[in-house]
Structures are given as C-alpha cells and as structure tokens.
Amino acid sequence: xxxxxxxxxxxxxxxxxxxxxxxxxxxxxxxxxxxxxxxxxxxxxxxxxxxxxxxxxxxxxxxxxxxxxxxxxxxxxxxxxxxxxxxxxxxxxxxxxxxxxxxxxxxxxxxxxxxxxx
Numbered sequence: 001x002x003x004x005x006x007x008x009x010x011x012x013x014x015x016x017x018x019x020x021x022x023x024x025x026x027x028x029x030x031x032x033x034x035x036x037x038x039x040x041x042x043x044x045x046x047x048x049x050x051x052x053x054x055x056x057x058x059x060x061x062x063x064x065x066x067x068x069x070x071x072x073x074x075x076x077x078x079x080x081x082x083x084x085x086x087x088x089x090x091x092x093x094x095x096x097x098x099x100x101x102x103x104x105x106x107x108x109x110x111x112x113x114x115x116x117x118x
Contacts, residue, residue, distance in 0.1 A: 022108040030089045030097035032104050032114050047097035050087045058082060090117075 005012045029041040053061040064084040067075035086096040090104040107113040
C-alpha cells in the first residue's frame with residue numbers, strides 16, 4: 001500500500017481502504033445483527049408487513065392483500081405493488097424493514113446502538 005501507478009500522464013496513488021463493517025440484516029427474520037445462515041427463527045417474516053411469510057408470498061398470505069370477502073377486502077392484483085402502508089419489524093414505523101429511512105439502517109455501523117435495541 002502507498003504505491004503509485006503510472007497511467008498515461010497520470011500518477012495514481014494506491015491507498016489502503018478503511019474497513020467499515022456494518023451489522024448484518026437477516027434476510028429471514030429481517031432483524032439486524034445476524035445473517036440468514038445463523039437465524040434461529042423458524043418462520044420467515046415479510047419485510048413489508050411483518051407477517052409470517054416470505055415477501056414473495058405477500059400477496060397470497062398478507063391479510064392486507066389477500067381477498068377477504070366477509071370484510072370487503074379485495075385482492076391486490078398480481079404484479080401490482082402492495083398499496084397498503086408497510087410495517088417495519090425493527091422500529092415499527094410505516095416503512096419496510098429494508099428501508100433506508102429506518103433508524104436501524106442509519107445506525108447499521110453502530111453495533112452498540114443495535115445491541116441496546118434488542
């Protein structure tokens with residue numbers, strides 16, 4: 001590191017990059033601090049609504065999108081995004097668990113902050 005590289009009439013310095021590791025966001029339960037491989041949750045959770053199903057099954061299994069004729073809830077058409085407000089599994093605000101607006105996303109490099117929340 002600290003080397004230089006000559007490219008045409010430019011000199012390029014090669015510097016060491018600082019490691020900036022963030023906490024993992026589990027793609028199974030959508031909580032921070034572990035990976036999907038080490039997740040102990042038996043049921044997958046939807047990052048859109050927090051329901052017990054994969055995101056791919058949201059339209060079929062989420063109470064907000066599947067048809068419920070007794071309550072007058074029409075089915076969300078396939079291929080259409082969910083028109084209902086999302087529910088974050090981490091901060092419980094109205095955004096998906098994958099949203100960059102989430103305070104957990106903003107603190108993903110602060111492991112002490114994340115640990116204090118769980």
